[in-house]
Amino acid sequence: MVKNYLKDVYVGGTDDSRELYASWAATYDKEVQENGYVTPQRVANALKDVVRDQSEHILDYGCGTGLSGSALQAVGFENIDGLDVSQEMVILAEKKSIYKNLRVFDPSNEIPVxxxxxxxxxxxxxxxxxxxxxxxxxSLFALLPPDGLFAFSFNDHTLNDPNYEKKVKQCLNSGHAAILHKSYGSHLPKANLKSNIYILKKL
Ligand SMILES: C[S@@+](CC[C@H](N)C(=O)[O-])C[C@H]1O[C@@H](n2cnc3c(N)ncnc32)[C@H](O)[C@@H]1O
Structure with missing residues (x-):
């Protein structure tokens, strides 16, 4: 029987989820797609609305098996690089031929960007x-230049911890960023989960 990871993934919480994604990689696409995973399309559409030059280089951080890169490519973005901590997820991303550059790094080290x-x-x-x-x-926000864009999502489980939204508010209130997009909508509809998606512009 194929293990169902969506039930387990949000439980616990550790700084290193590599073991989890190593075992989930082979069935990840099937399981999330069967549950209607739509956050990548929502982020890609929102980003397309605010970016004029679609040849701009994008880092798809935590690219996984490439479902997020695939959504970005589908709306016209041409230069997408992928970075993730899971070798097993990235091997599958490579097969989709979306990313110009694809790398794996150890999360105990600095982000190699x-x-x-x-x-x-x-x-x-x-x-x-x-x-x-x-x-x-x-860490990711610090890597952006002024006027750079940070597009990300927090799902319902993440939003249950007020510290995540607090972080976004602090970033905005301190004048470090402006918000170009925020919306709450479907994430994994068949698993009854929604997400907030955000696009921040660094000031
Ligand atoms: C739910 S998957 C999302 C993958 C992809 N972005 C998508 O939309 O399908 C989460 C991904 O984050 C990666 N990840 C976990 N911890 C990470 C970290 N500290 N830095 C970068 N990626 C990480 C995992 O390996 C996994 O590929």
Whole structure:
């Protein structure tokens, strides 16, 4: 019988989810697609509405098997790089031939991206319960140049912890970013989950 990971993924919470994604990789696409996974399409559409030049280089952080990159490509983005901590997920992303560059890194090290390298960074289904810790928000935001865009999502499980929304509010209230988009909508509709998606512009 194929294991159902959606039931387990949001339970617990650790800074390193590599073991979980190593075992989930082979069935990840099927399971999330069967549950109507739509956050990548929502983020991609919102980003398309605010980006004029679709050849702009994008870092799809926590690219996983490439469902997020595939949604970005489907709305016309041409230059997408992928980065993730799970070798098993990235091997599957590679097969989709979406990403110009695809890399795996160890989350106990610094993110292997230099400051200002990307004008757009996405973290779709990545920060929060079951994946990357909240400190990832600051690390990714710090890599953007002024006017750079940060597009990300927090699902219902993540939103249950007020610290995630608090982080976004602090970033806005301190004058470090402006919000270009925020909407609450479907995430995994068949699992009864929604998500907030956000696009912040660094000031
Ligand atoms: C729910 S999947 C989302 C994958 C893809 N973005 C999508 O929309 O299908 C979460 C991904 O985040 C990755 N991840 C977990 N912790 C991470 C971290 N600290 N840094 C980067 N990626 C991480 C996992 O390996 C996994 O591929």
């Amino acid at each position: 230099y400051r200002d390298q990307y004008k757009i960074i996405t973290a779709i289904g990545v920060i929060g319960a079951g994946a990357a810790p909240l400190k990832t928000f600051d």
